[in-house]
Amino acid sequence: MITGVALVVLGILGAASVIAKKPGMDEVVKKLSQYQGWIGFVGCLWGVWTIISAILNLGWLGTLPIWWITYLATGVVEAGLGFILGYGLIQQYALAKASAEVKAKAQQGYQKLVSVQIPLGYAGIALGIWCIIGNFMFL
Numbered sequence: 001m002i003t004g005v006a007l008v009v010l011g012i013l014g015a016a017s018v019i020a021k022k023p024g025m026d027e028v029v030k031k032l033s034q035y036q037g038w039i040g041f042v043g044c045l046w047g048v049w050t051i052i053s054a055i056l057n058l059g060w061l062g063t064l065p066i067w068w069i070t071y072l073a074t075g076v077v078e079a080g081l082g083f084i085l086g087y088g089l090i091q092q093y094a095l096a097k098a099s100a101e102v103k104a105k106a107q108q109g110y111q112k113l114v115s116v117q118i119p120l121g122y123a124g125i126a127l128g129i130w131c132i133i134g135n136f137m138f139l
Contacts, residue, residue: 001135003050008130010043010081014121016111040085047078067138074131075122084113084120112131 011027012019013036019027032039054075057122057139060068095103113120 001132003078004045004128004135006046006133007074007124007131009039009076009128010078010085010130011121011124011126013039013085014081014124015118016121018118019121027098036085037089038086038089040082041089042082042086043078043088044082044090047075047080047082048077050075066135070129070130070134073123074127077120077127080113080120081117084110084117123132 009032012025013032016029016033020026044049051072052075057068057071061070087106091103091106095106095133098106
């Protein structure tokens with residue numbers, strides 16, 4: 001449930017330029033944007049942990065394939081959106097003492113992800129809603 005809500009928030013921030021144009025959503029986007037860096041930083045870490053957890057729970061693929069695929073997709077979208085939104089903080093804290101090569105690779109990854117930020121935002125909203133609904137249906 002918390003992951004679903006986090007994904008919706010990450011999705012709103014990821015697709016903020018489009019969502020802010022909708023009536024009434026401008027204020028929501030402005031309020032969330034103040035904390036975008038920290039939300040992204042935590043979302044990236046949470047997404048990486050979700051990917052690791054999905055791999056560790058590979059056995060679900062045989063019994064709960066849709067839920068496992070959802071779990072993995074959730075981690076990938078969380079990590080991607082979190083990296084995009086929290087790149088400034090990631091650069092400040094995680095990459096501060098990194099080599100120039102690592103910083104360059106991080107910048108390349110960031111540039112690639114920024115090109116799909118809005119579709120990732122929509123995917124985050126959709127997956128977040130699916131996770132919330134799935135929690136009520138399956139758990």
